[in-house]
Amino acid sequence: MMTQIKNRLQRIDPGYWVVLAICLLAVWPFIGRASLPQQTDAELHIFRLAELSFLVRGGEFYPRWAPNFYHGYGYPIFNYYAPLSYYVGLVFELLPGLDAVAGVKAVFVLGLLGAGFGMYGFVRDNWGRPSGYLAAAVYVYAPYVQYVDPVARGALAEAFSLGVFPLALWALDRLRRQPTWGRWVTAVLLIVAVILSHNLMALLFFGLLAAWVLWQTIVRQADTAGLRWLWAALGLGLGMAAFFWLPVLLERNAVNLDTLIGAGDNYDFRTHFLSWGEMLAATLRLDWGATEPVFRFNLGLAQWILGGAGLILLLLRRVKQARQVLFFALATAVLVFMLLPASTFLWEATPFLPFFQFPWRLLGGTVAMLAVLAGAGVKAVQTNWPKLRGWGTVTAVTFCLLTALPLTQPAPWPDFGDVFPLRMSLIENSGRWLGTTSTADYVPATVDIIPERKGSVVVGFINEEPLDRVNRATLPGGAEVIHEEVSPLHLRFNVNSPEKFLLRLFLFQFPGWTVTVDGALVKPELARPEGFMAIPVPAGEHMVDVQFRDTPPRQIAWAITAVSLLLMAVGGWRLRQNEGKFSLPDQLTMTDWRVLGAALLVSAITLLILGPLQLLHYNSTGYVAEPAQVDRLDDFGGQIALIGFDASAETAVPGEQVTVTLYWQAQTSMAINFQSFVHLLRPDGSLAAQSDHLNPGEFPTRRWPLDKYVRDVHILQLPPDLPPGEYQLTAGLWVQTEGWRLPLLDANGNQVDDKAALFTLTVVDD
16 A cells, blocks of 8 residues: 555655646635635625535535525525536535535635646656746746636636636546546546536636537547547537536526626626737736726737747747647637627627637636647757857746735735625625625516615515514414424425415525425416515415425536436446556756746745835825826715826817726715716816716725725717817716715815816817
């Protein structure tokens, strides 16, 4: 036994330690700080994980219904949202001393590590260890992978999918090279993980994997038997994940999905395309004094420079495995095109693409392709220019780390606090969201109006007891109902009534809820407009059971999963005699040690010197916004101060857009929400153009903190027939529902105006 363990340990590539050192700065914000930030999607995922834990502890091991959400009326979020990240987090949440916050944090860390190790493994196997180091650094430190998804957005499932994809690509490549039962099972399970990690990214990444296998088939990068195993892995991976995606597909009309697609709003893909300038721009320094530090949806300087170098070397025919590299070059071109406004016609013509909502979501896949190009490129440099072999990789990896340093310093976050159902209910009552979604998505389609919160239901959260979902106001005289929670998704009601009646429950009706009265199946009625369940009950004493069960589509899906699992086992049995050809990995070379030393040195300097000295970020305090182009201090009613602004231009032509960014600072806590405006005034004071925001910076003023500013970006569209001349650009605050503006005060507190004059915009002929 000990000999076998020793032999297995000897097979472990010591290069993994180098990759771990490379990833250190990326994961440090999660492992070096307690808790997680609020006001991001991470907050939603924490409550979902806590709900899943509640259900699993209650015996519901794969629930599709979240009973405590939507004021206790429940909704089927787990039937439609990819489950893998929550189950991975659950492993940690169930450990003694850990909670849902720790579980979510662990998933973020594993996603980043998976991104690094998966990309390293794939590129190492094709182009060598140094190339793997660079590919891992390029991918992990791409701004979208390192910061935007896990930190700024807190998009748990999507961030985790960015780590699963390269692992799956690596597994398929290993299966292509040598089919063994271990590689077969690993490849199939990782394909399943890709599909279960995130609904939308599964479409992207499964599509990329299928395209890669198709490419191998076309260029014959594997023998016919090996190709069959690749296609089988994709097919069985899809089949094993059917328990999730098939009900989503077949029951998509049972919930509201219309709010996932917008028209001219935040969920309209047309408003989120990128420009070449933004994609290729350098990363900005974060400002700890901002409520939401501004960042860019960019590829990253190191990413496009090093990936571009690999592309150039491909065109010069200097790379090894050129046909393999060509696939990633073509995939990069397609994905970059889909990020640009020029691809609008494809987004409009492809039915599922609008559900991506944000074209910049494709940045994750784009930088993965660039990482492979960069890795292949550094191999070409080593081969064609041997003098650069020693320090070329070290320089490139260090370049990745240095350009990523600003994003290693996210603003500190306070303790998240305890996670419990009452806290979730109070947040729902505040109006921030309902059921961990903010646009009524995944609500049963039979809910015509969202019902108000019922005190008789949520009192169970306060008393930490099962929720009483009986609408007792509708019970007939003399009727008695005693409620019992057999399990989180199995409710029992002991009824005694002198007459027949409808037992009305504060519970959304949805396919899967099964009702029996004294063991006999009963079809419940639908109570409109709330969409609640109403159960016909005869007179007398009866036991009513309401239990959430699988529908026929879900049963079919489970059957497909079971058959696929069996076929995977059969495939593994057929490959049982294929013994892998293992060779001991090379020990670390001088280049490996140099990369390790560079990664550790940059990390140490960052964490011990640059970080504590706060040299990598802004730290605006008081009434100063350090990133602002122009400093101001305009007092609006003693409540909000305008402390600065940016302007994209001071000269424009008719029909152009002028971007004006306002920096607001709360002076006191506010009881109402103010709206912001930017007006372009003609010389006579009449309005030439305007921009209004219901919530400045998409942040209701009632929730503004007193120690951070709010960045409010306005895009002013100039009329195409605007005459040349000089126009005054002004800004201010008002209350839309009442029609009055906050006064602009002077140093003595006297009103001098109801708007602040920012600058003069000169309009010239085109």
